[in-house]
Amino acid sequence: MTDYQEFIQQVFQDQYREQFGVEDLDRLEPQDLYLKREIDGDLAALLHAQQVLDNIHVKALVVDKEHQKKGLGASLLAELEEKAAEAGVTSITLSTKSYQAKDFYIKQGYEIYGQLEDVPQKGVVKYHFVKRLSGL
Structure with missing residues (x-):
């Protein structure tokens, strides 16, 4: 890690400690989540998201061109929402x-x-x- 990255990380960690306290610092580290759909053993759709605190942010939802309009993207979002609700996440x-x-x-x-x-x-x-997601 370069000195610049260390500096940025230190400033953010100081802010996080002031705002959230020491006990929530682990929850501030993005937790990656990957969901996928395969067709005949080949990857057809992929969702990459990251959870921080009570929010999940979808970084990417991609569906192979030949498999679009078949409900794969919708099924990935539905699975994400289900997992999010189980984890107590309140927004995506x-x-x-x-x-x-x-x-x-x-x-x-x-x-x-x-x-x-x-x-x-x-x-x-x-x-x-x-x-x-509060209504789920």
């Missing part, structure tokens, strides 16, 4: 871009809480979504 967040899956996430019950025009480049919109 994710981001997508206008050329990706905005309508898919809306159909799955995710709500847009913010959007950025021309990010990461002109003509593209980046959407930020949340789904509250």
Whole structure:
């Protein structure tokens, strides 16, 4: 780890200790979760998420092009939501871009809480979504 990374980590850890106390420091480390779907032994869809405290953030949800529109992505999100509810997670967040899956996430019950025009480049919109799990 470079000196820069150590400096960043130290400042954040100091902030975390002040905000959350020493006993919650472990919960501040992102916990990776991978869910997958295989078809005939080949990887067809993958969801990568990270839990920090009571939130899970979906880092990536990808479905192989030939297997899209078959419910694989929806089944991965449903499995994630089930695992999240069992773990006491209260929200799931994710981001997508206008050329990706905005309508898919809306159909799955995710709500847009913010959007950025021309990010990461002109003509593209980046959407930020949340789904509250308190009702599950």
